[in-house]
Amino acid sequence: MTISIDSNSGFCFGVTRAIQAAESELRKGPLCCLGDIVHNGQEVKRLEQLGLQTIDYDDLRTLSSQSRVLLRAHGEPPSTYWIAQQRGCEIIDATCPVVKKLQERIRACYEQHRHDEALPPQIVIYGQPGHAEVIGLQGQTNNTAIVIEHLEQLERIDFTRPIYLFSQTTKSVEGFQALVEAIEARRRCREERPTFEYHDTICRNVANRVKELQAFARANDIVLFVGGTKSSNARVLYNHCKEANEQTWFVSSADEIPDQLFRAITPTTKIGICGATSTPLWLMEQCKDKIIEHGQQD
Ligand code: SF4
Incomplete structure (x- = not known):
């Protein structure tokens, strides 16, 4: 049998940067993180063992002054910075630079058009409602942005007014293109066509994760997808793997590898281990070790 770990799986640059910031700041003293630093319970647990305290918005409002608060890669709305400053907290801003730039673009668009009273503009975000990054993006527009995740939600847009479309950073390119085409199609039916600007962000x-992951899944006989149960991205990527290879299992830790998977292994089986952008490499390595260990016992 051979076991390979997908070289494209694991933390993206933004998450790696936030985790490094947490590790480095923990060496200086107590540190809180607003929300799970990453959508992976195992990695959160590892950092909590190093002293990181995960807090929510209610906790933030009652923090004592001098507390140090890390803002994770997803970014935060302006109100979070304001609350933290009011409490006298020190902010360690680990917002991913890609997300930060997107926040700035949305804010600039909002500021530029907010006084267009004749035709009030609409900022539309293609994203998952309630996702931390999306909340941060909506905050740049004083929460006036419209969030659309599915084409069926197009009715939320008023086609008599200008539209400025942006995307959450982790949405699919195909989904974004489909939304652009659907908006264009609606506009074609109208005589008056106010501005429509779209920005693939x-x-x-x-x-390219989906394509790469599906190629990896097809190249292996058995696929073990490692992801956090709280990560919607992990669920979506797992489903894409399963589509490409029926013999795909989802686990959030090595202890969850099912017996059924072990039973399916033969001496020539090719096993592929992969995960989401929130899956740490060490967790995938633990799964690999567990499979090797199990093979040695047989
Ligand atoms: S934008 Fe999101 S997915 Fe891209 S590097 Fe930053 S945190 Fe990762």
Whole structure:
């Protein structure tokens, strides 16, 4: 049997940077992180063992002054910075630079058009409602942006007004293109066509993940997808793997590898281990070790 770990799986640049910031700041003293630093319970647990305290927005409002708060890669709305400053907290801003740039672009667009009273503009974000990054993006528009995740939600847009479309960084390029085409199609039916500007702001660190992952899944007989149960991205990527290779299993730790998978292994089986951008490499390595260990016992 052979076991390979997908070289494209694992933390993206933004998550790696936030985790390095947490490790480095923990060496200086107590540190809180607003929300899970990454959507992976195992990695959160590892950092909590180093002293990181995960807090929520209610906790933030009651923090004592001098507390140090790390803002994760997803970014935050302006209100979070304001609350932290009011509490006298020190902010360690680990917002991914790609997300930061997107926040700035949306804010600039909002500031530029907010006084267009004759035809009030609409900033539309193609993204998952309630996702931390999307909340941060909406905050740049004083929460006026419209969030659309599916084409069926197109009714939320008023086609008599200008539209400025952006995307959450982790959405699919195909989904974004389909949304652009659907908006264009609606506009073609109208005589008056106010401005429609769209900006493909999908992060290129993840844009090709589905294709790469499916090629990896097809190249192996058995696929073990390692991901956090709280990560919607992990679920989506797992489903894409399963589509490419029926023999795909989802686990969040090595202890969860099912007996059924071990039973399916023969001396010539090719096993591929992969994960989401929130899956740490060490967790995939632990899964690999577990499979090797199990093989040695047989
Ligand atoms: S997916 Fe891209 S934008 Fe999002 S945190 Fe990772 S590097 Fe940054």
